[in-house]
Amino acid sequence: MGKQATEMLKGVLEGIVLAMLSVRPAYGYEITAGLRGQGFSEIAEGTIYALLVRIEQRHLVDVEKVPSEKGPPRKVYTLNAQGQEYLDEFWRTWSFLTERLEELRDGGK
Amino acid sequence: MTMWLEKIIGDLSGKKRYLEYKKRIRQLPEGYRQAGGALERYLLNLGPSDNGESLLAMLEDLADLLEQSVAAGTPIRNVVGTDPTEFAESFMQNYGGGSWIRKERDRLGKAIDRAEEEDQQ
Numbered sequence: 013m014g015k016q017a018t019e020m021l022k023g024v025l026e027g028i029v030l031a032m033l034s035v036r037p038a039y040g041y042e043i044t045a046g047l048r049g050q051g052f053s054e055i056a057e058g059t060i061y062a063l064l065v066r067i068e069q070r071h072l073v074d075v076e077k078v079p080s081e082k083g084p085p086r087k088v089y090t091l092n093a094q095g096q097e098y099l100d101e102f103w104r105t106w107s108f109l110t111e112r113l114e115e116l117r118d119g120g121k
Numbered sequence: 122m123t124m125w126l127e128k129i130i131g132d133l134s135g136k137k138r139y140l141e142y143k144k145r146i147r148q149l150p151e152g153y154r155q156a157g158g159a160l161e162r163y164l165l166n167l168g169p170s171d172n173g174e175s176l177l178a179m180l181e182d183l184a185d186l187l188e189q190s191v192a193a194g195t196p197i198r199n200v201v202g203t204d205p206t207e208f209a210e211s212f213m214q215n216y217g218g219g220s221w222i223r224k225e226r227d228r229l230g231k232a233i234d235r236a237e238e239e240d241q242q
Contacts, residue, residue: 041193056202057195061186062212069215083192084185 018054025055027102029063030095033073037090040064064089072098138177145184153187156197163209172218179216 021028032043044060064087067073072095077085091099146157160183169175190200201208213219 040189041195054203056208057190057193057200058186058208059202059211061182061189062208062215065182065212065215080192084188086189087185 021052021055024102024106025059026063026067027099027106029060030067030072030091030099030102033089033091034096034099037088039078039086039088041086067095071095135173135177138181142177142180142184145188149187150191152197153191156201157183157187160201160205160209163206164213167209167220167222168213169216169218170220172216175216175218179213182215183212 028047029043032038032046038046040061041057043064044055044057047055047060064073068075068089072092073089074092076088076090078088080086146154146161149157161180164179164183165176168179186200189195190197
């Protein structure tokens with residue numbers, strides 16, 4: 013993943029994570045692993061963790077501590093109603109942005 | 122560092138939480154412990170250095186992250202990424218209060234807000 017892709021990804025990472033959580037609840041490592049599986053190889057575990065702390069503080073997710081076989085309990089994140097609202101808004105913004113960009117690209121031909 | 126730290130974390134329960142955090146970091150494998158120390162230094166210098174509750178929450182979250190990383194076998198580089206300061210900054214944004222740098226950023230924002238109001242009158 014190039015520098016430009018990394019920069020662009022930063023702005024939409026929150027939306028991506030909320031979208032992943034809308035499919036099913038997950039804990040931090042699962043989310044990072046999922047992103048890596050989709051080719052976002054340079055995402056740092058810590059960055060995702062910081063983002064999860066943030067969306068928890070903004071009450072976009074519900075959190076449950078689940079015991080794990082090894083190591084400390086895992087925090088499992090579930091998208092709540094407020095988070096779903098935020099995600100809907102994210103997709104509206106995304107549509108607006110992509111439409112404008114497509115227009116620009118077509119106009120440039 | 123120790124003196125101001127005592128002033129901030131203040132009461133007994135704060136101290137207890139801080140010592141508990143220190144113990145958690147000490148128990149990490151060597152590489153993670155070193156990374157923890159380096160991150161702590163950065164976070165305490167720039168982070169919520171004037172807000173005890175915020176500071177303790179930040180350190181405890183850092184310990185959580187490192188312990189989870191050890192358990193999951195995530196290499197240090199994958200925890201902090203290619204640009205560790207970027208990670209530290211995004212991590213720190215979650216906690217209120219801060220260094221003179223963060224206060225100056227806040228002050229600039231507020232000053233421009235006031236200037237805007239003046240301008241609109």
